Amino acid sequence: MSSLSATIQDVFNEPGCAKNANKSDAERKKGCTKQLQPGGAAGGCAFDGAKIALQPFTDVAHLVHGPIACEGNSWDNRGAASSGSSLWRTGFTTDINETDIVFGGEKRLYKAIKEIIDKYDPPAVFVYQTCVPAMIGDDINAVCKAASQKFGKPVIPVNSPGFVGPKNLGNKLAGEALLEHVIGTEEPDYTTPYDLNLIGEYNLSGELWQVKPLLDELGIRILSCISGDGKYREVASSHRARAAMMVCSKAMINVARKMEERYGIPFFEGSFYGIQDSSDSLREIARLLIERGAPAELMERTEAVIAREEARAWAAIERYKPRFRGKKVLLITGGVKSWSVVAALQEAGLELVGTSVKKSTREDKERIKELMGQDAHMIDDMAPREMFKMLKDAKADIMLSGGKSQFVALKAAMPWLDINQERCHAYMGYVGMVKLVEEIDKALFNPMWEQLRQPAPWDNEGDNWQSRAIAQVDAQAAAIAADPVRAETARRSKTICFCKKVDLGTIEDAIHAQSLTTVDGVRDKTNASGGCGACKSRVEDVLAAMPAVVSSTVLQAAE
C-alpha cells in the first residue's frame, strides 16, 4: 500500500491545479478532498471515480476485484456511448466470498483474468482494486504483472479502493494508472500534424459526436479520447498527439500535465458547453496544432466553420426569443461549465435568477462560476422544505439543475431540466446548445403544469401541502426573528463554507480572538474555504463586515 499512498500524495501535489497553487504546504498535504462527514456525506468513492473515468474505454474488459456490492450494485449504469465494442458494458467481478477473505483473493483474481481472456479476448483487461481485498492485502499489481506475462496481454492494475477518498480522487488515480501502465506503450499506425487528444471527455449520451463532425470537417483527428468511445490501442499510443484539450473537468488534469511534461504535448482547458466556449475551444485547438507544425491555413478554415456554426445556432435560438420573453430560469450547477450556458440562455431571451449578475461579460465569468458553484453546494446542504421555499421565492418558471433537487422541483409542479451527468440528452457543441434551448421550451410550455397546479377537488385553494410547507418555514423564521437570542444563534449558525462545514459564528469568533484580517488567516484557524474555495468571497464579506479588531496584545504594547 505504500506505493498507493505515495501516488495519492503525488496527486495531491498537482501543480496544474490553480486551487492547489493557492494552498499552504500543510493544506496541500491534506489534499483536495473534503473531509467526509459520517451521516452527512453524499457521492461516490474513489473506486467509483476510477471506474467512471476508465469505463468508457469500450473494447477493454473492466474487472472489479471485490465483493458483489462494488460491481453488482453498479454495473451498466452510465450513459456513455460506444461506436464499436460493447465489452465495456459487460460486468466482470470476482465476487469474492468468505473463503477468499480468509485465504486471500489473489488466486481467484488470476483465474478470473484467465477466464476473461479465454472467453472474450479483449485487447486489455483493467483490474480495479476495492476496499475488502485492499484490507486483506491482495496485491493486485503483482497479480496483474504475472497475468500480463503469462497471457501476453496488457493487464492493468487500477489501484483505487473506495475508502481512500471520494470520486474525484479516484478519477486522478485512474489517470495515474494510465500514465504508469498504458500511455506510450504502443505506437500509432501513422501520425498526422492534426492529431489531437481529448482528455476527460466521457461521451455521455453520445455528446462527443455533436462535436466530432466539426473536427472531422477540419481534418483534425482525435488520436485518443480519454476515455469516451475510446479504444485501448488509441490511448496506448496517445503520446504521439500534437496537442491536447482537457475537456471540461479537472478530473484528469494530472494526465494532461504529465503528458505535456513527458511527451511535450501542450494542452489547454476548454469546454464544448455553450456557443462561445465551443468557438473558443475550436480556435485554441487550431492554434496549438499550428504551433506544433500544422499549416497556418487551418486557422482560416476553423474560423469559417465557427462563423457558419455560430450563425446557424444563433438563428435557431433566435426563434425562441419571443416565447421566452419574461421567463425566468433558476440555474443551479457546479458541474457543467456554467458560464457559457448562462450566455446562451440569456441570448435566448431568458432571465436568470439565482445569480446576481445581470449580463455576463467575460469579466463576470469567474464570478458567475463561483456563485453557481456556491449555489450547488448550498442546495446539496438544504432540507427539502427550505429548497422548496427557495424555488417559490425565486419566482422562477423553470429550474435547471442536477442531483436531488429535481424531486423537490418536480413534486412542486415546477418545470425542471436535468443538466447533470445522468441526463439523457446530449448538450455539447453548437447543436447541443440549440437542443438545450429546445428542451427548455418543451418543459416550460407543457400544458400538464396547468393541470397539476389545480387543487384536488377536496382541497381548498391555498390550503394545500405546498402552502403549508411555506407557512411552516415562514412561521419558523418569524419565531426566530421575534426572539433575539434565537435570532443571533440562527445568524451565527449560517453555514459559510460548505466543504468544511464551518458556520458564521465560528469564523467571527476566530476573527475576534485571533485578530484575523485575511482569508488565508481565517483558513488557517477555522479551515473555512479550505475545500473547493468557492466561499472565499463570503469569507471576504464576513471580514469586511467585522469591525476592525485591534488585538489586545497590540493594545498592551501601546500602553
Add this chain to the structure above:
Amino acid sequence: MAIVTTPKKACAVNPLKMSQPIGGAFAFLGLRGAMPLLHGSQGCTSFGLTLFVRHFKEAVPLQTTAMSEVATVLGGYENVEQAILNIYKRTKPEIIGICSTGVTETKGDDVEAYIKLLRQKHPELEKFPLVYVSTPDFKDAFQDGWEKTVARMIEVLVDVPEASARRDTARVNVLPGCHLTPGDLDELRTIFEDFGLRPSFLPDLAGSLDGHIPEEFTPTTIGGIGVDEIATMGEAGWTIAIGAQMRRAAEAMQARTGVPFRLFERLCGLIPNDAFIAFLSEISGRPVPLKYRRQRGQLADAMLDAHFHIGGRRLAIGAEPDLLFDLSSMLAEMGAQVRAAVTTTQSPVLERIRTEEVLIGDLEDLEELAKARDCDLLIAHSHGRQTAARLKIPFYRAGFPMFDRLGAGHQLSVGYRGTRDLIFDIANLVIADREDNHQPTPDTWKVTDAGLQVRPPQLH
C-alpha cells in the same frame, strides 16, 4: 424436482446478484421517518442510492458512516457515533436502521456494542429506535439482506404482549418479501380490507415509495409503517408471510408474541390465490366478496386466451429465489417450459422449481443456457437487457432493479387481478415478437434435405 448447482468459475460476468446491505436498507425504506445507514465506505451507499433512485424515480434517504482507510483499520466507533448524531440532529428521524458492509465486517466492527456505548454516552439516544443488522457484502444476496433485516426489526421493535392481553382478530400482520412492489402491497391492502381485516405491513414500501406527492417535505422516508404501529404487532390475530424468505421473520414474530403465522410462498397464479382468498375468508369469518369471484373468472378467462401464446414457450429466467419460484411456477402452470433458471442465493424453494436444474449464477450463465436450450422468452431485471438484445427474444422485466422503464413501483404480480394483468403483458410481448420477427414467408416451410421444417416438440 430441480437440482441446485453452483458455478465453478472464478469471474462473475454480468451479475444478477446485488449485495446484502442494500437489501437490508431497502427494508428500512418501508418504515416511516426512517433513515437507513450503511456502515462502510461512502461508495457502498452511493451505489445503492443510485439503484433505488433510478428504480423508483424518487428521492431516497440513505446515509453512510463514510469510513476512510484509517477509520476502517482502527475501528469505526467514532464514525458510527458521529453519523447517528448527525442524522439525529439534522433530519430528526423516527428510526435509524444500520447495516454493515464488507469493509466493516472484514475488520469485525462490533456495532451492537457501539450502540450500547453510544446510548450511555448520549442520554437523548437512550430510547431512540436503532436497529442494527449484520449484512456483509461477501455473503448472500439482496433477498437475504431483506430477510435478516425484517426479522431483526421484529426482534428489536415489537413489544412482547402481556400474558393477559387480548388479541385483535381483525388485525393482521403482513410480512411481504422484497419481490413484491409497492403496487402489489396496495393490491393486497385492498383485498384485506375487503374482508374487513386491518393489515399492518412490515415493511410497507407502498407507504413510502409508491411515488406519491408527500404531505410534507422530510429528508427521511415519506411514509411507511410507524415504529409505534410495529410495537403493537403482537396484538394481531394472525401473521401472513409472503415468500419463503419471510419464514424467518414470521417465526421471530411467533416466538416473540405468540401470534400464529401462515406462509404463502406464492401469490401469483390461480391456485395460490384460491388458497389465499379461502384463508382470508376463514380468518375473517366473511364470505368471499363478489368482486373476487368476478376477478377469479377474469383470471381464468385470461389464462384461456393467453395459453395459446404462453403454452410451449421456452422460458429463460433469472431472478432472486422467491420471484423466480413465483413467476416460473405460474408460467409453468400455463404450459411454458422452464428451460433455464438462474438465481442469486440458496433457498428452500429452489428444488421445487419446475425445471431440471437451477443455477446460482449470473446473467452470462443464463445467456449461455438460453442459447444452448433455444429459449424464446426471457425474464430478468433490467440488467437482462443486453442479453435479450443479443438473443433477440422477447424480454419481460421483473424484479429489482428496473431502471430503464417507467412504473417499476406499480408492476403487479399478486392477486387474481395482478396475475391476470401479468399474463396479458407477457402474452402481448410474445404476440408482438411474432409479428415483428417471425412472420411467415414463402420460404418458411421450404423443403430441404434437413427434413421437415417443423420443430419437433421437445419435452423435458
